[in-house]
Amino acid sequence: xxxxxxxxxxxxRNINFSxxxxxxxxxxxxxxxxxRFVALLGQNGAGKTTLFSIITGLYAAHGGEIRIGGHDLRxxxxxxxxxxxxxxxxxxxxxxxxxxQNLRYFCNLHGISTAEAQERIDASLLSYNLSDLHQxxxxxxxxxQQRRIELARSTLHDPNFLLLDEPTVGLDHANRMExxxxxxxxxxxxxxxxxxxxxxxxxxxxxxYVYILHHGKIMFEGGSGNLLEEHGKRSIxxxxxxxxxxxxxxxxx
Amino acid sequence: xxxxxxxxxxKGILIRExxxxxxxxxxxxxxxxxxxxxxxxxxAGFRSVLGVSIIPPYQTYVLYEEYITxxxxxxxxxxxxxxxxxxxxxxxxxxxxxxxxxxPLPRWFLLLCKLLSGVAVALLQVYVFLLIAWFWEVxxxxxxxFMVIPAxxxxxxxxxxxxxxxxxxxxxxxxxxxxxxxxxxxMFFASSALYPLWRLRDSSELLxxxxxxxPFTHAVEFVxxxxxxxxxxxxxxxxxxxxxxxxxxxxxGYDPLRGFLPRKGGAAV
Numbered sequence: 001x002x003x004x005x006x007x008x009x010x011x012x013r014n015i016n017f018s019x020x021x022x023x024x025x026x027x028x029x030x031x032x033x034x035x036r037f038v039a040l041l042g043q044n045g046a047g048k049t050t051l052f053s054i055i056t057g058l059y060a061a062h063g064g065e066i067r068i069g070g071h072d073l074r075x076x077x078x079x080x081x082x083x084x085x086x087x088x089x090x091x092x093x094x095x096x097x098x099x100x101q102n103l104r105y106f107c108n109l110h111g112i113s114t115a116e117a118q119e120r121i122d123a124s125l126l127s128y129n130l131s132d133l134h135q136x137x138x139x140x141x142x143x144x145q146q147r148r149i150e151l152a153r154s155t156l157h158d159p160n161f162l163l164l165d166e167p168t169v170g171l172d173h174a175n176r177m178e179x180x181x182x183x184x185x186x187x188x189x190x191x192x193x194x195x196x197x198x199x200x201x202x203x204x205x206x207x208x209y210v211y212i213l214h215h216g217k218i219m220f221e222g223g224s225g226n227l228l229e230e231h232g233k234r235s236i237x238x239x240x241x242x243x244x245x246x247x248x249x250x251x252x253x
Numbered sequence: 254x255x256x257x258x259x260x261x262x263x264k265g266i267l268i269r270e271x272x273x274x275x276x277x278x279x280x281x282x283x284x285x286x287x288x289x290x291x292x293x294x295x296x297a298g299f300r301s302v303l304g305v306s307i308i309p310p311y312q313t314y315v316l317y318e319e320y321i322t323x324x325x326x327x328x329x330x331x332x333x334x335x336x337x338x339x340x341x342x343x344x345x346x347x348x349x350x351x352x353x354x355x356x357p358l359p360r361w362f363l364l365l366c367k368l369l370s371g372v373a374v375a376l377l378q379v380y381v382f383l384l385i386a387w388f389w390e391v392x393x394x395x396x397x398x399f400m401v402i403p404a405x406x407x408x409x410x411x412x413x414x415x416x417x418x419x420x421x422x423x424x425x426x427x428x429x430x431x432x433x434x435x436x437x438x439x440m441f442f443a444s445s446a447l448y449p450l451w452r453l454r455d456s457s458e459l460l461x462x463x464x465x466x467x468p469f470t471h472a473v474e475f476v477x478x479x480x481x482x483x484x485x486x487x488x489x490x491x492x493x494x495x496x497x498x499x500x501x502x503x504x505x506g507y508d509p510l511r512g513f514l515p516r517k518g519g520a521a522v
């Protein structure tokens with residue numbers, strides 16, 4: 001999906017990466033326009049987490065270009081990183097600290113002044129119904145509460161682009177759906193572009209656009225409605241298993 | 254990078270490290286008990302066996318407790334530096350290290366903040382130890398308590414940078430525990446922390462040279478002289494050079510383009 005917007009939330013072009021001789025990502029291209037909810041589907045080991053590590057600058061791609069909110073990740077690293085909000089697959093809250101201390105720490109890392117941080121934290125906790133937990137230690141919270149706090153934290157610096165790497169792993173159905181609706185609300189209300197990686201198809205049934213990453217390559221992409229219609233499938237889950245099976249069969253022939 | 258952002262970031266990391274340290278009270282007591290056991294038991298037991306002659310910076314015969322006190326300050330900095338690095342491996346496994354490294358500031362600066370915060374926590378332990386040692390009749394000159402601060406900071410940075418460098422090679426916590434055993438104990442025992450170099454030379458010329466090549470020896474001597482209001486320029490310079498070298502390798506190790514982790518396919522930092 002290329003919308004030609006120079007300030008799109010994410011524009012990743014020709015991304016290649018390998019661990020030694022093992023190619024992990026092969027010429028991957030992904031676009032996330034502002035205010036859109038984009039799904040990245042792929043089985044475990046497809047390369048989703050590696051791609052996210054590259055987008056967040058933890059790994060450097062062996063080629064290609066990444067722009068976040070219009071900033072080139074390689075040339076304007078800090079501006080690009082300042083425009084990303086991330087919820088990683090594994091929890092990143094500090095378990096020795098309280099909720100508020102965790103959020104304050106994040107604000108410090110992003111250079112938000114104490115008074116401003118206080119305001120943003122209060123507003124954010126309120127909007128996610130977490131206000132009464134602010135003095136609790138992270139270890140005292142449920143998995144669902146921890147994930148919501150990570151989501152609240154990821155938007156404290158007002159990012160242009162939100163990156164979510166299987167953020168609902170380990171949550172029950174009700175918590176997963178609540179999390180999904182929170183993220184979709186963010187898309188609409190704040191015009192934030194979202195890239196959501198998952199292998200849980202029910203979470204991304206009504207995504208604006210879908211990328212399917214298979215063995216390090218983008219095998220299929222398109223608007224979810226178009227893809228379903230084109231392949232005569234009723235759900236993203238059905239479509240996904242159809243497309244990946246089709247690809248594997250072709251490869252084996 | 255603007256100054257306000259940088260200051261805010263350093264403040265955040267320092268507060269976090271301090272809170273973590275205070276929340277883990279067992280860690281605080283363990284860090285304090287270790288050198289105290291050496292001071293109260295080991296030094297008392299070996300006082301008569303390990304007499305120390307007059308060597309700089311001492312101007313008279315000193316008790317063994319007094320001799321090993323700077324070595325024990327070094328021990329606190331050494332364990333703290335390694336513990337701080339251990340926490341980075343733990344952070345990396347738990348994921349919170351990622352949060353730090355994707356902050357919109359240069360990576361070298363983030364790592365430096367992490368190192369300095371670790372040193373600040375170690376300084377707190379050092380002064381609590383020195384207070385207890387004062388009641389144990391280990392009483393350096395008052396000016397020494399102030400002059401030793403820069404020496405402690407530089408030594409702490411060197412040892413923290415060494416730990417950071419090692420942590421960039423290690424992808425899993427279990428492996429790092431092994432590295433600790435191969436680094437901490439040899440560094441501590443093959444140094445001038447517990448006995449002067451001339452005594453080592455009496456028993457083994459080889460050991461003497463090993464201790465001379467050990468950066469920890471120079472950190473301890475730098476601290477020892479500073480605690481007695483003197484400056485050992487040679488030890489200070491070697492400590493500084495080692496700090497720069499270890500820091501450079503650590504920053505290289507954590508560089509996403511050139512570092513070890515992506516090449517090894519380890520956990521994304």
